[in-house]
């Protein structure tokens with residue numbers, strides 16, 4: 055399939071770098087301007103915030119965690135549920151106080167919620183202390199916008215609708231030294247009937263594989279050990295490129311990069327998760343034995359109105375085939391409770407599905423009405439209280455399942471990546487299993503950054519506890 059040229063041209067990026075220099079030139083010698091970046095939502099937003107930090111650094115800013123001392127505040131918002139939007143509005147409202155004390159403070163809002171016309175309008179009318187609002191499609195123009203705010207002393211709004219573009223080569227300031235996000239594609243074409251993401255993130259578009267491989271190679275050279283390939287639906291990677299390269303091929307090519315590291319990816323849509331992908335996961339030694347495969351619901355009628363394009367039986371068959379290839383695979387999922395029209399009887403099918411699969415853990419959400427999506431017009435049949443009761447049952451049952459799964463680790467030796475420290479004198483280190491389970495570990499800080507075999511000594515619902523089984527790093 056031919057695609058329009060959607061990669062932002064180098065000259066346009068050079069222009070933004072010029073704006074960075076101009077903003078930097080405002081800084082007097084000895085001045086040390088500070089920026090505070092706050093991120094809501096998914097890993098995609100985390101990855102975007104790393105580019106925002108990259109641009110801020112290019113403009114001469116250092117970073118602070120204290121919004122009251124920041125010269126520039128950037129809040130990267132999420133629109134996926136009402137709760138996320140409300141939290142943002144609450145926090146932005148509170149910033150009137152910091153701005154009163156520091157009148158030159160520049161307050162910027164960006165990200166998915168700003169791409170929703172009603173949210174941008176609300177900010178324009180009711181949050182007059184916000185100086186700059188821009189959507190995810192124009193993140194790369196942040197230096198120009200900030201320059202305009204600083205020089206013209208007037209508010210800047212850039213939230214026009216857009217199908218999306220691809221920007222290569224923006225500077226990034228990554229949050230960690232071991233874990234890194236690599237976006238491989240942007241946007242979503244699936245239009246699940248409840249979901250706002252396709253409206254705010256535009257159409258699916260894949261990055262050039264060579265660019266992705268170069269980025270992964272560089273990360274490995276810099277010492278990153280835990281690399282996650284990101285997209286709203288990574289399984290449709292490459293469909294727009296016409297290169298005869300699908301996601302499984304990309305994963306294999308990343309796996310072939312020399313070095314010791316772990317590869318993860320998210321999110322996979324079940325409708326596009328192929329046997330080829332499962333076989334590639336099984337044969338690639340650097341790909342973690344874990345899969346986040348959101349099912350959303352266990353009832354076929356609900357799956358159909360959700361526009362998910364698979365049935366319960368097809369999903370369960372995928373899990374069965376996956377476990378045939380990778381018996382100890384760690385499985386996680388997303389579930390929505392209270393989709394419009396879902397009866398308690400239909401919800402029981404979700405309960406029986408999680409029972410049948412036995413996920414290691416779940417991300418559970420109560421349905422949130424999103425204006426402009428098809429589901430927003432569908433009537434409810436259950437009351438809030440009934441939905442909440444169903445939700446509690448789901449969470450309680452999954453907690454039991456997770457506890458059983460965790461208990462089964464006790465006595466086993468698993469590979470972990472030691473990634474940080476914990477506030478626990480007996481278990482001062484944190485680590486993750488290849489499947490992403492959190493382990494609190496005995497040992498000293500020198501182990502951070504290495505893969506080790508770890509003996510799990512005991513477990514709680516959320517955490518495993520263990521000790522290194524052999525001092526030598528495993529390869």
Ligand code: SAH
Nearest residue numbers: 248249286321348388389419420421422424
């Ligand atoms: N593209 C990914 C994730 C998108 S958002 C995927 O398809 O899996 C992450 C999760 O938020 C979704 O999987 C879904 O479970 C949940 N979600 C999305 N829209 C929602 C809504 N309107 N109400 C409640 N949960 C929602």
Ligand code: SF4
Nearest residue numbers: 242244245246249251
């Ligand atoms: Fe939303 Fe569905 Fe796209 Fe995921 S696949 S982002 S749930 S529309």
Ligand code: F3S
Nearest residue numbers: 095096132133134166
């Ligand atoms: Fe939220 Fe946007 Fe991610 S809506 S979940 S931050 S893609």
